[in-house]
Amino acid sequence: MKASVMLEKKKEYATILAFDVKVTPEARELADELGVKVFIADIIYHLFDQFKAYIDNLKEEKKKEAADEAVFPCVLRIVPQCIFNKKDPIVLGVDVLEGIARVGTPICIPQRDFIDIGRIASIENNFKPVDSAKKGLKVAVKIVGSNSEEQQKMFGRHFDVEDELVSHISRRSIDILKANYRDDLSIDDWKLVVKLKNLFKIQ
Known part of the structure; x- marks a missing residue:
């Protein structure tokens, strides 16, 4: 009892x-x-x-x-010569500057008023599909619109090569990471969570 x-x-x-x-x-x-x-x-x-x-x-x-709501922190830089598809879906070569890029991660552009461009639908490393890519890797990502009703964002119109792609975290996604994925993130990854928390002005 x-x-x-x-x-x-x-x-x-x-x-x-x-x-x-x-x-x-x-x-x-x-x-x-x-x-x-x-x-x-x-x-x-x-x-x-x-x-x-x-x-x-x-x-x-x-x-x-919790997998669908867990958003791992990442900052991606577009590789200029690797623009494979500009829309429906967006397919780009990127450098993972910080954190972990994972399939399912919602992506936004802080420099463009935090415009959401969709979620990472797939990642390829050396032409092989992977679930995630850590800092230092150069990979191809496919990004699809999060909502079929909203206008699909387009490379060259809504964002450009100099814009960084950042995972769109929230208070809830941070709580889910802490509760279920604490050991999956390195100290540097958690520092990035704090950095993004400030960027998104999350309390």
Whole structure:
């Protein structure tokens, strides 16, 4: 009963680790009814391994649930000789100046009143599709409009080669990164989050 209280606060701690003890049928039934996870082992290391695997699995589930709203910080510079398609979709060669460019990242142009040009639909590194590209890499990105109803932005009209492409973060996306992706970002990536937070005037 005490363990079940954690279901409302932190699901992963609604658990009982039963080390070298018997669990009665009544206790098992009540645990199932309440949604409390019971781990049983007569070797302490096995108990620890079971619990760790459970926590890791829950973390992965949370990551998947939050993936659509998680915006990793990145600053991209357009490579002038690599303008492959100007609109529908925009396809450009870019240098990743800072952070991590990831598929799904919404992109805007701070120098142009923070105009949104769409989301990264795909990334290619040496003609091979990748999910992300870190600082220092030169990659091709395909950017598609975030909303089919809005006018698709066009290279040469809405933005140009000297404009930097920046991931459009928000208060919510920062909170999601902190909760689910803390270890996926380096110290420099977190510094970039702070820098972009100030740029976007996020409280």
